[in-house]
Amino acid sequence: MELLKNKIIEEGKVLSDTVLKVDSFLNHQVDPKLMKQVGEEFANKFKSAGITKILTIESSGIAPATMTGLELDVPVVFARKRKSLTLTDHLYSAEVYSFTKKTSNEISVSKDFLHEDDIVLVMDDFLANGQAALGLLEIAKQAKTTVIGVGIVIEKGFQFGGKQLRDKGIRVESLAIVESMSDGKVTFKEEARI
Ligand code: G4P
Ligand code: NA
Numbered sequence: 001m002e003l004l005k006n007k008i009i010e011e012g013k014v015l016s017d018t019v020l021k022v023d024s025f026l027n028h029q030v031d032p033k034l035m036k037q038v039g040e041e042f043a044n045k046f047k048s049a050g051i052t053k054i055l056t057i058e059s060s061g062i063a064p065a066t067m068t069g070l071e072l073d074v075p076v077v078f079a080r081k082r083k084s085l086t087l088t089d090h091l092y093s094a095e096v097y098s099f100t101k102k103t104s105n106e107i108s109v110s111k112d113f114l115h116e117d118d119i120v121l122v123m124d125d126f127l128a129n130g131q132a133a134l135g136l137l138e139i140a141k142q143a144k145t146t147v148i149g150v151g152i153v154i155e156k157g158f159q160f161g162g163k164q165l166r167d168k169g170i171r172v173e174s175l176a177i178v179e180s181m182s183d184g185k186v187t188f189k190e191e192a193r194i
């Protein structure tokens with residue numbers, strides 16, 4: 001997605017060889033016009049899949065997932081990172097290990113919002129080591145839903161999450177795949193398929 005790649009080049013800050021800061025349009029401030037186009041791109045890629053629900057994780061997955069849900073006309077459910085004080089036995093939950101923070105967190109979704117007949121698109125803002133996506137897939141599995149794929153705004157192609165998911169046979173669509181960030185310069189993986 002050219003607009004997204006240009007935005008990453010213009011506004012992204014390479015904090016290290018592995019961390020890309022995109023606070024001005026995705027992780028802190030949100031660019032609604034860009035997110036609208038992100039939603040259109042995902043809706044195009046997945047429109048014939050019969051999706052009934054989008055599953056993402058708070059907080060930065062919510063904006064791109066909501067715009068995709070708007071385009072596909074389906075609800076968006078986001079997993080919570082903090083346990084709700086009520087209804088604790090009425091939850092699907094999974095452990096998510098963060099390689100960045102070296103901590104493990106439980107994420108959860110109420111049983112009210114995922115059902116056996118749901119056809120689910122899992123989404124997130126970033127794909128690094130894939131732990132968040134795996135946690136969401138685990139929750140989708142507990143709910144006995146059908147997952148048709150994973151939609152990612154920015155994939156870091158040099159970390160192992162994308163390979164791990166694709167090796168499982170999961171369809172992963174990323175709108176930008178960062179191949180390298182060495183010397184402070186972002187380079188993208190060329191589109192593999194037309
Ligand atoms: P993983 O899920 O792929 O294994 O990623 P990891 O644990 O390493 O990352 C933890 C958090 O950092 C996640 O957000 C993830 O989306 C984000 N992240 C990973 N790499 C980058 C990066 O290079 N740049 C940015 N901006 N974010 C990155 P989170 O803690 O759940 O935060 P949020 O969704 O509330 O923003
Ligand atoms: Na995220």
Ligand code: NA
Nearest residue numbers: 027060125126
């Ligand atoms: Na994030």
